[in-house]
Amino acid sequence: MxxxxxxxxxxxxxxxxxxxxxxxxxxxxxxxxxxxxxxGSGKSTLFMLLNGTLKPGQGEVLFHGVPFxxxxxxxxxxxxxxxxxFQNSDDQIFAPTVYQDVAFGPANxxxxxxxxxxxxxxxxxxxxxxxxxDKPPHHLSGGQxxxxxxxxxxxxxxxxxxxxEPLSNLDPVGADEIVDLLNEFNHFGNTIIISTHDVxxxxxxxxxxxxxxxxxxIGQGTPTEVFKDPELxxxxxxxxxxxxxxxxxxxxxxLAYGRNSPKTIPELVNTxxxxxxxxxxxxxxxxxxxxxxxxxxYGEYATQSPxxxxxxxxxxIHPNGRAIVELKRKGIKxxxxxxxxTNNYSLPxxxxxxxxxxxxxxxxxxKKSKILAEQDGVGLDVSSGVVDKSILMALCGKRCxxxxxxxxxxxxxxxxxxYVEKSGIEFTVGVVNREEGCMWLKETGDNxxxxxx
Amino acid sequence: MxxxxxxxxxxxxxxxxxxxxxxxIVLFGLLAGISSTSPVTPLFIAFCMGFTTVALxxxxxxxxLKLLLAPLGFAVTGVxxxxxxxxxxxxxxxxxxxxxxxxxxxxxLELALLVLSRSLSGMCCLxxxxxxxxxxxxxxxxxxxxxxxxxxELSMLIYRYIFVFLGMAISIRYAQTVRLGYSSFxxxxxxxxxxxxxxxxxxxxxxxxxxxxxxxxCYDGKMTLFEVHRPVRVPELLLTSAYFLLTLALLYLTKNxxxx
Ligand SMILES: Nc1ncnc2c1ncn2[C@@H]1O[C@H](COP(=O)(O)OP(=O)(O)OP(=O)(O)O)[C@@H](O)[C@H]1O
Ligand SMILES: [Mg+2]
Numbered sequence: 074m075x076x077x078x079x080x081x082x083x084x085x086x087x088x089x090x091x092x093x094x095x096x097x098x099x100x101x102x103x104x105x106x107x108x109x110x111x112x113g114s115g116k117s118t119l120f121m122l123l124n125g126t127l128k129p130g131q132g133e134v135l136f137h138g139v140p141f142x143x144x145x146x147x148x149x150x151x152x153x154x155x156x157x158x159f160q161n162s163d164d165q166i167f168a169p170t171v172y173q174d175v176a177f178g179p180a181n182x183x184x185x186x187x188x189x190x191x192x193x194x195x196x197x198x199x200x201x202x203x204x205x206x207d208k209p210p211h212h213l214s215g216g217q218x219x220x221x222x223x224x225x226x227x228x229x230x231x232x233x234x235x236x237x238e239p240l241s242n243l244d245p246v247g248a249d250e251i252v253d254l255l256n257e258f259n260h261f262g263n264t265i266i267i268s269t270h271d272v273x274x275x276x277x278x279x280x281x282x283x284x285x286x287x288x289x290x291i292g293q294g295t296p297t298e299v300f301k302d303p304e305l306x307x308x309x310x311x312x313x314x315x316x317x318x319x320x321x322x323x324x325x326x327x328l329a330y331g332r333n334s335p336k337t338i339p340e341l342v343n344t345x346x347x348x349x350x351x352x353x354x355x356x357x358x359x360x361x362x363x364x365x366x367x368x369x370x371y372g373e374y375a376t377q378s379p380x381x382x383x384x385x386x387x388x389x390i391h392p393n394g395r396a397i398v399e400l401k402r403k404g405i406k407x408x409x410x411x412x413x414x415t416n417n418y419s420l421p422x423x424x425x426x427x428x429x430x431x432x433x434x435x436x437x438x439x440k441k442s443k444i445l446a447e448q449d450g451v452g453l454d455v456s457s458g459v460v461d462k463s464i465l466m467a468l469c470g471k472r473c474x475x476x477x478x479x480x481x482x483x484x485x486x487x488x489x490x491x492y493v494e495k496s497g498i499e500f501t502v503g504v505v506n507r508e509e510g511c512m513w514l515k516e517t518g519d520n521x522x523x524x525x526x
Numbered sequence: 527m528x529x530x531x532x533x534x535x536x537x538x539x540x541x542x543x544x545x546x547x548x549x550x551i552v553l554f555g556l557l558a559g560i561s562s563t564s565p566v567t568p569l570f571i572a573f574c575m576g577f578t579t580v581a582l583x584x585x586x587x588x589x590x591l592k593l594l595l596a597p598l599g600f601a602v603t604g605v606x607x608x609x610x611x612x613x614x615x616x617x618x619x620x621x622x623x624x625x626x627x628x629x630x631x632x633x634x635l636e637l638a639l640l641v642l643s644r645s646l647s648g649m650c651c652l653x654x655x656x657x658x659x660x661x662x663x664x665x666x667x668x669x670x671x672x673x674x675x676x677x678x679e680l681s682m683l684i685y686r687y688i689f690v691f692l693g694m695a696i697s698i699r700y701a702q703t704v705r706l707g708y709s710s711f712x713x714x715x716x717x718x719x720x721x722x723x724x725x726x727x728x729x730x731x732x733x734x735x736x737x738x739x740x741x742x743x744c745y746d747g748k749m750t751l752f753e754v755h756r757p758v759r760v761p762e763l764l765l766t767s768a769y770f771l772l773t774l775a776l777l778y779l780t781k782n783x784x785x786x
């Protein structure tokens with residue numbers, strides 16, 4: 074379903090600068106959209122058009138198929154549904170305290186005092202700033218101000234949230250937290266639009282990318298499509314995402330396998346398998362194209378996890394009875410990833426899991442979970458890029474625990490599941506304290522049974 | 527960035543106490559100090575307020591003394607003049623200074639001490655307020671005084687933008703300094719002029735941006751002020767009452783006493 078749409082949009086600044094021309098875009102509901110373009114390509118201007126702040130010179134903007142009207146009542150309705158976080162937080166925060174700034178939006182929506190309070194508390198907790206609510210903005214760091222600005226918009230619960238350069242001025246961990254936050258917000262069905270010149274971010278995060286150059290859209294599509302095309306990127310004045318660039322170089326040297334577009338480091342690592350061929354003796358009646366069960370390999374023969382069940386496809390049978398087979402490996406004691414929902418948090422349970430599950434690696438996603446872990450002295454091995462790092466550790470046969478809450482649980486679970494399906498490397502993944510029982514630990518028991526054979 | 531007084535107030539643990547209680551304490555201190563006829567009560571008030579500000583309010587002692595020193599300097603000169611040139615009672619001291627004879631009389635001295643102690647107590651009371659109650663807490667008080675809404679809104683916005691522009695001015699000045707904008711007197715003048723004009727243009731622009739920011743969050747002409755509810759706790763109440771009673775008692779006992 075299309076939520077926002079523009080038709081031959083044009084905007085000229087009073088001084089004559091044409092910032093947007095002939096722009097036709099359709100934005101789907103519930104997607105993560107990135108606008109990528111150089112400085113001055115018109116991203117900020119477009120965003121202000123999308124929320125009715127600027128009035129286009131020509132063309133129109135449609136929300137749910139209805140053209141924007143620029144009288145104050147219609148604008149109010151638009152702004153209630155389309156929230157915008159400015160590029161510079163100092164332009165956005167104007168109230169004397171954090172609390173009052175976040176409360177400004179909900180109060181304008183005419184909520185009761187109690188409801189405003191609930192919205193503000195929730196939004197502040199969400200961005201991990203509850204403890205700063207009585208501070209004046211000039212006592213906050215740049216990243217904290219950014220989070221206040223985001224909370225101020227989230228508290229209004231808009232359908233679409235537009236963020237202009239959400240990660241500028243943030244440290245890596247802080248940037249990661251904002252990304253997690255956006256993912257969670259998206260998980261609840263909200264549409265998220267960001268602008269950025271960070272191609273890596275747009276490539277790995279978004280569902281759909283628009284390339285903007287010189288006030289025009291010069292390309293759009295899924296990130297894989299858009300960033301595959303070096304010519305297009307050159308035209309937009311951008312470079313290829315790092316993972317893709319590395320992958321292209323590796324592929325050119327014949328070291329990578331398959332024609333993929335890896336987005337994350339685990340996916341990149343996964344493409345680094347050459348075709349796995351081996352000479353084996355085959356029984357007489359086997360034909361080319363048959364599959365063979367070779368059994369369990371371990372030690373130096375197991376390349377991806379400590380133990381592997383190996384199946385082989387016969388490619389060619391030599392007259393002397395030996396054959397070339399392509400191996401298909403399936404790790405049986407690869408590590409696993411356990412996700413713990415900190416909404417039902419109990420320290421003894423975590424300690425129990427850490428001990429019984431032989432957890433070698435603990436990560437936390439989301440400010441709330443990080444704070445909980447810190448308070449209770451649960452040592453965290455990683456706090457940014459948690460899902461990726463956990464997958465990498467699991468591939469090395471380690472077991473990981475991810476502490477997180479709410480929508481991020483599902484998000485992490487989905488991402489890891491997707492990886493397992495895509496890569497064909499199997500390791501266990503489960504959410505501990507959501508479904509009844511502790512499903513993963515049970516599976517571990519099974520695994521150790523199998524391994525004794 | 528340098529700390530201004532408001533920053534100390536923001537950091538003070540007494541910030542989170544009931545504003546009205548603090549205001550009452552200050553008002554009481556001021557009135558009691560002024561209505562006292564002997565220096566004892568004002569000195570007691572000054573001591574109590576100073577102690578509360580430094581010990582309970584965690585204002586740095588050094589800063590506090592420095593703050594007191596400035597107005598005290600003025601007070602002392604005034605008091606000296608009063609002591610030496612007023613009164614008509616018994617002579618305590620007389621000496622010649624550059625040909626003039628100077629007399630120190632009893633009632634002159636008493637009056638001088640009274641003035642000094644009163645101004646000290648007043649200062650301590652006000653510093654108690656300044657160092658424990660940041661501006662952002664006072665908006666709620668302003669609201670209760672039924673000043674016009676737009677006045678309060680305006681003061682809230684001004685408060686925020688004072689710091690934005692202060693930050694801006696500091697960074698512009700820094701940017702000018704690193705490019706040798708202040709290396710000679712004439713250059714300093716030029717730079718300062720540029721700073722002023724830039725700041726003016728920026729504040730103009732900021733006004734536009736502020737309007738955008740407020741509009742994009744559905745501003746409809748009024749900014750609601752959310753008061754934090756801070757009930758007065760029992761220990762605070764007890765302590766305050768004890769202080770009030772003691773002061774009143776002192777006030778009564780020292781009504782006709784003279785210390786000289
Ligand atoms: N207030 C203004 N008046 C006149 N021209 C402007 C104004 N704001 C922006 N422009 C011009 O409009 C064009 C688009 O600017 P815009 O701010 O939308 O770019 P952007 O893509 O957001 O860039 P960045 O990545 O640097 O934030 C630029 O050429 C800029 O110079
Ligand atoms: Mg911009």
